[in-house]
Amino acid sequence: MQAETVIEVRGLTNRFGANVVHEDLSLDVMRGEVLGVVGASGSGKSVLLRSIVGLMTPSAGQITMLGTDVLGASAADRAAVSARTGVMFQDGALFSALTVRENVAAPMRERLGVDAETRASLADLRISMVGLPPEAGDLFPAALSGGMRKRAGLARALSLDPEILFLDEPTAGLDPISASAFDTLLNSLRKALGLTVFLVTHDLDTLQATCDRVAVLARRRVLVTGTMAQMRAVDDPWVQSYFNGPRAHAALAVAGG
Numbered sequence: 174m175q176a177e178t179v180i181e182v183r184g185l186t187n188r189f190g191a192n193v194v195h196e197d198l199s200l201d202v203m204r205g206e207v208l209g210v211v212g213a214s215g216s217g218k219s220v221l222l223r224s225i226v227g228l229m230t231p232s233a234g235q236i237t238m239l240g241t242d243v244l245g246a247s248a249a250d251r252a253a254v255s256a257r258t259g260v261m262f263q264d265g266a267l268f269s270a271l272t273v274r275e276n277v278a279a280p281m282r283e284r285l286g287v288d289a290e291t292r293a294s295l296a297d298l299r300i301s302m303v304g305l306p307p308e309a310g311d312l313f314p315a316a317l318s319g320g321m322r323k324r325a326g327l328a329r330a331l332s333l334d335p336e337i338l339f340l341d342e343p344t345a346g347l348d349p350i351s352a353s354a355f356d357t358l359l360n361s362l363r364k365a366l367g368l369t370v371f372l373v374t375h376d377l378d379t380l381q382a383t384c385d386r387v388a389v390l391a392r393r394r395v396l397v398t399g400t401m402a403q404m405r406a407v408d409d410p411w412v413q414s415y416f417n418g419p420r421a422h423a424a425l426a427v428a429g430g
C-alpha cells in the first residue's frame with residue numbers, strides 16, 4: 174500500500190528580522206507514523222510546529238496538511254483542517270479558570286453540535302483515555318502535578334478525536350518514571366486511535382521508545398530524516414554527538430538496542 178503524506182512542507186522560510194530560522198526547509202510526514210523532530214536549542218523546532226498548525230505565518234513556503242494548502246486556504250478551510258488535528262504544548266496551555274473537564278470540552282463547544290452534558294461525557298472519556306482518575310475532571314489546573322497537567326493537555330489535544338497530534342516537548346520537566354509512563358501512553362493511544370504524531374523533543378528515551386522516524390533540524394532546514402539506527406550512521410558532527418553520545422548509548426541500552 175502506498176504511504177499517504179499527511180503533511181507536506183516545501184520551501185519553508187521563517188525569519189525574525191535578521192534571524193533566519195528556516196530557509197527552503199522541506200519535510201514530509203506520513204499517515205500513521207510517529208515522527209520525532211530534534212535539533213539544537215534555537216534550531217527552530219517550535220517555529221516549525223507553530224508554522225504547520227497555523228499559529229504563525231511563515232515568511233515563505235508551502236504547507237499542505239490533509240490535502241489542504243493551509244497557507245492559501247480560506248479561514249473556514251483552515252479551521253476545518255485544524256479541527257482534524259490536536260496540539261499539546263509544553264506547559265499544557267490549560268485555561269487556569271476552567272476545570273480539567275471544561276478545558277478538555279472547550280474545543281468541542283465550537284466544532285461539535287452537541288449539548289453540554291454530552292460534551293462533559295466526551296471529555297470524561299478523553300480524561301480516562303490519558304490515564305487520569307475520574308475525579309481529575311473536577312480539578313483546576315493549579316491542583317495538578319506536572320505529570321497530570323501533561324496528561325490533561327494531551328486529553329485536550331485529543332478533544333476532537335484528531336488524525337494528527339502535535340506534541341511540543343511532552344516529557345520535558347517530568348521525572349524519568351513519569352516520562353516513561355508518558356511514552357507508554359503515547360504508544361498505546363497511537364495504536365488505539367491510529368494517530369499520526371509530530372513530536373518535538375530533546376528526550377532520547379522518548380525518541381527511542383516512540384518514534385518510527387526522526388527529522389533533524391540543523392542549518393535552517395531538515396538536514397536528514399530516518400530511523401534512530403540510520404541516524405547513528407549520519408556523517409554530521411551534531412547528529413553524531415547527539416545520536417552517538419553517552420546519553421544516546423544509555424537510551425539504547427535501556428531499550429535493548
Ligand SMILES: Nc1ncnc2c1ncn2[C@@H]1O[C@H](COP(=O)(O)OP(=O)(O)OP(=O)(O)O)[C@@H](O)[C@H]1O
Pocket residue numbers: 189192194212213214215216217218219220221
Ligand atoms: N516570535 C518570535 N519573535 C522573534 N524570534 C523568535 C520568535 N519565535 C522564535 N524566535 C526565534 O526563532 C529561533 C528558533 O526558536 P524555536 O523556539 O523554534 O527553537 P527550538 O528549536 O524549539 O528551541 P528549544 O529546543 O530551545 O525549544 C530562535 O532564535 C528564537 O529566538
